[in-house]
Amino acid sequence: MVLASAAPGIFSAGLDILEMYQSTPERCVAFWRALQDAWLNLYGSRLITMAAIEGHSPAGGCLLAMSCDYRVMAEGKFQIGLNETKLGIVAPFWFTDVMLNTIGHRETEKALQLGALYSAQQALSIGLVDKVVPLAEVMPTVEGELKNWLQIPAAARVITKTSMRKAVLDRLRSQKEKDAQFFADFINRDSVQKSLGMYIASLQKKKN
Numbered sequence: 001m002v003l004a005s006a007a008p009g010i011f012s013a014g015l016d017i018l019e020m021y022q023s024t025p026e027r028c029v030a031f032w033r034a035l036q037d038a039w040l041n042l043y044g045s046r047l048i049t050m051a052a053i054e055g056h057s058p059a060g061g062c063l064l065a066m067s068c069d070y071r072v073m074a075e076g077k078f079q080i081g082l083n084e085t086k087l088g089i090v091a092p093f094w095f096t097d098v099m100l101n102t103i104g105h106r107e108t109e110k111a112l113q114l115g116a117l118y119s120a121q122q123a124l125s126i127g128l129v130d131k132v133v134p135l136a137e138v139m140p141t142v143e144g145e146l147k148n149w150l151q152i153p154a155a156a157r158v159i160t161k162t163s164m165r166k167a168v169l170d171r172l173r174s175q176k177e178k179d180a181q182f183f184a185d186f187i188n189r190d191s192v193q194k195s196l197g198m199y200i201a202s203l204q205k206k207k208n
């Protein structure tokens with residue numbers, strides 16, 4: 001399975017910030033449950049999963065990419081990273097776990113505290129992506145890599161993938177409701193709503 005985007009220049013802009021702003025606790029919990037399930041399915045997929053990152057990939061977009069088995073990113077101006085702290089919000093433990101498994105403890109600690117967004121070359125240098133190629137080469141590169149992965153006997157590959165990812169998946173599975181409630185409580189704090197409001201305004205200002 002290849003994750004790609006139909007929007008030129010944007011792999012994924014992350015979660016819909018407007019869903020987290022001036023919402024109700026009930027809606028926040030439902031929103032979060034949907035995200036948890038989507039991620040559990042992706043990270044736990046038996047399929048070979050690859051991200052064709054042909055544009056920006058902040059926050060939830062970075063999570064999607066990191067949750068794949070392999071990442072190819074377009075060189076150039078695009079950025080990738082978990083930038084949550086810049087919005088005044090906090091990446092949940094399972095975002096952190098996936099990043100830890102991808103780039104290691106030291107880089108994750110720095111990246112998360114700073115809300116760092118990396119260029120493709122920087123992402124390559126810390127192992128956040130596996131390959132950087134010109135934009136037009138992203139999809140052919142993914143397809144070529146997929147052929148390599150498809151040559152591995154499926155049962156052996158799936159057992160290996162499952163055993164590598166099980167602890168992280170189980171950690172969320174065992175506390176989904178608590179995690180959803182935490183998100184709803186946190187996001188509805190006055191200080192967090194204020195930060196989100198300012199971030200949305202800065203996005204709109206940048207556009208105008």
Ligand SMILES: CCC/C=C/C(=O)SCCNC(=O)CCNC(=O)[C@H](O)C(C)(C)COP(=O)([O-])OP(=O)([O-])OC[C@H]1O[C@@H](n2cnc3c(N)ncnc32)[C@H](O)[C@@H]1OP(=O)([O-])[O-]
Nearest residue numbers: 013014015016017018056058059060089090091203204207
């Ligand atoms: C605890 C929770 C964990 C959270 C995880 C997350 O994923 S948090 C998410 C973290 N995500 C980020 O921090 C990414 C924030 N976004 C960006 O940095 C840039 O939009 C971009 C680099 C993705 C694309 O730049 P570009 O110059 O090509 O495009 P543009 O900037 O002109 O935007 C076009 C329109 O889309 C709008 N909009 C954009 N993103 C979002 C969104 N996520 N949601 C909603 N709306 C969004 C933007 O306001 C504008 O709306 P308007 O005025 O037309 O009504």
